[in-house]
Amino acid sequence: MDFAHCYLDGNADAVEFCPHDSFHHILAASTYTLQEGDQPTRSGSISLFNVNADVGSLDLIHRVETAGIFDIKWNPVGGNVGRLLAQADADGYLRIHRLDNSVDGSEVLDGNADAVEFCPHDSFHHILAASTYTLQEGDQPTRSGSISLFNVNADVGSLDLIHRVETAGIFDIKWNPVGGNVGRLLAQADADGYLRIHRLDNSVDGSEVLGILKEISGEHVSSSMCLCLDWNPSATSISVGLSDGSVSVISLLESQVHAVQEWKAHEFELWATSFDIQQPQLVYTGSDDCKFSCWDLRDGPSKLAFQNSKVHKMGVCCIAKSPSDPYTLLTGSYDEYLRVWDVRSISKPINESSICLGGGVWRIKHHPFVPGFVLAACMHNGFAVVNIKADQAEVIEMYSNHGSLAYGADWHRGDLCHKSTKKSTVVATCSFYDKLLRIWMPECDLTT
Numbered sequence: 001m002d003f004a005h006c007y008l009d010g011n012a013d014a015v016e017f018c019p020h021d022s023f024h025h026i027l028a029a030s031t032y033t034l035q036e037g038d039q040p041t042r043s044g045s046i047s048l049f050n051v052n053a054d055v056g057s058l059d060l061i062h063r064v065e066t067a068g069i070f071d072i073k074w075n076p077v078g079g080n081v082g083r084l085l086a087q088a089d090a091d092g093y094l095r096i097h098r099l100d101n102s103v104d105g106s107e108v109l110d111g112n113a114d115a116v117e118f119c120p121h122d123s124f125h126h127i128l129a130a131s132t133y134t135l136q137e138g139d140q141p142t143r144s145g146s147i148s149l150f151n152v153n154a155d156v157g158s159l160d161l162i163h164r165v166e167t168a169g170i171f172d173i174k175w176n177p178v179g180g181n182v183g184r185l186l187a188q189a190d191a192d193g194y195l196r197i198h199r200l201d202n203s204v205d206g207s208e209v210l211g212i213l214k215e216i217s218g219e220h221v222s223s224s225m226c227l228c229l230d231w232n233p234s235a236t237s238i239s240v241g242l243s244d245g246s247v248s249v250i251s252l253l254e255s256q257v258h259a260v261q262e263w264k265a266h267e268f269e270l271w272a273t274s275f276d277i278q279q280p281q282l283v284y285t286g287s288d289d290c291k292f293s294c295w296d297l298r299d300g301p302s303k304l305a306f307q308n309s310k311v312h313k314m315g316v317c318c319i320a321k322s323p324s325d326p327y328t329l330l331t332g333s334y335d336e337y338l339r340v341w342d343v344r345s346i347s348k349p350i351n352e353s354s355i356c357l358g359g360g361v362w363r364i365k366h367h368p369f370v371p372g373f374v375l376a377a378c379m380h381n382g383f384a385v386v387n388i389k390a391d392q393a394e395v396i397e398m399y400s401n402h403g404s405l406a407y408g409a410d411w412h413r414g415d416l417c418h419k420s421t422k423k424s425t426v427v428a429t430c431s432f433y434d435k436l437l438r439i440w441m442p443e444c445d446l447t448t
Helices: none
Strands: 012-017 026-035 041-052 057-067 069-074 084-089 094-098 104-108 113-118 127-136 142-153 158-168 170-175 185-190 194-201 212-220 226-231 237-242 246-253 256-264 270-275 282-287 292-296 303-308 316-321 328-333 337-342 350-356 363-366 373-377 383-389 392-399 406-411 417-419 422-424 427-431 436-440
Touching: 012 069, 026 069, 041 069, 041 084, 057 084, 057 158, 104 158, 113 170, 113 427, 113 436, 127 170, 127 406, 127 427, 142 170, 142 185, 142 212, 142 436, 158 185, 158 194, 158 212, 185 226, 185 237, 194 226, 212 256, 226 270, 237 270, 237 282, 246 270, 246 282, 282 316, 282 328, 316 363, 328 363, 337 392, 350 392, 363 406, 373 406
Parallel strands: 113 406, 170 226, 270 316
Antiparallel strands: 012 026, 026 041, 041 057, 069 084, 084 094, 104 436, 113 127, 127 142, 142 158, 170 185, 185 194, 194 212, 226 237, 237 246, 246 256, 270 282, 282 292, 292 303, 316 328, 328 337, 337 350, 363 373, 373 383, 383 392, 406 427, 417 422, 427 436
16 A cells, blocks of 8 residues: 655665654655766765655655765664764765754745744644735736745644645734634735735644635725734734824624724834733834834724834834733834833833844744743844843844845744753744745743
8 A cells, every 4th residue: 555655856775764762753765866978976865754654644854965875774773872874875985964853944935925823723733824925016016925824743844835825915914812712714914905814724634634724804904005913812803004104903703804993003104013912902003103102992093092203213113012921012123123111001111121133123923831032033134032031131042044034933832842951942934035934943942
């Protein structure tokens, strides 16, 4: 009975399952290819696959280019030297490779990548959504986009595309928060001025629960572009920031959406909008006009609770209220600073501290269950893991394996993973012009 197959990049000559505990699912396959001619060459490769014996899947997770290989073998179990794979090759070399327990998968998307979001809902933590925005310039410019769903195996670092939806150019996506009674919904803010809602439906492949997206509703919010969005905690309303500086609040009732309020909040593009998690009647906004504002939805049109125009030296890109501390809020700006705010007095928030991250702070994400840890997308300076303790922020790790603007970032919702003696969490990041999506695991220990 055949389960799965895969064509390699050369002439296949050896396969070896890893004999070491916790890595029995890893299969190594080697190749040898002779290129004849005046100067013949003998090239090869070793490919690592994740084999799921229950459902018969065979997923490529890593490949190493080598000289032409005649034989490979894993070291036997029992020694104290780790997991080693030896190769005998055409160049007369014996080479030894170590199998590390690392998570680092990547995928090139079909457009310029700008947002990534892990699904927060139970049984779907392995689902990752990634969105794109691509401008085709010309006499009649078009803005196209897509949402891609991936199945992420955090244990082995595999990233498998399972579904893709073509859309207008997307600026932001967000899953609805856990706890409402509306199912698993993904909202998109797009260049056509629409807020669209997609439902994540079950799709079963063997014993694995995957998913597909189905658009269930949409609202043409404005003739301006929709740049950002946020759900309120009960998933009954969505705030949307617009390119003309306005903000719109959209209600969601039985899969139907309609605008409840809209007002001119800022002078220029509104890049950040965020509900207060603990006080959902409050909405924070940030804009290219360098202003950081808060609005009280109980007064319609919404009443300005505060506006700070002095602290940020350039546009405000992102706002994130702490899920664990009701008085702490973070902002990110083009001026390259991540700022920590005390919003205990909502009329007079205090900027307690700030830290320069070396690039415009486009996105900030609090860790879903480890207080104080923040993941930041820093545009020209890659990605940062920041620890906030006692109102002070410290960079504890930088990640620079992207070659373009760092835009999208999110934490996986699964349990902490062991990496050597440390515990960490898988993250997803994406960069714009090189269309690159990556999953990786920070080196730092998130328990200290």
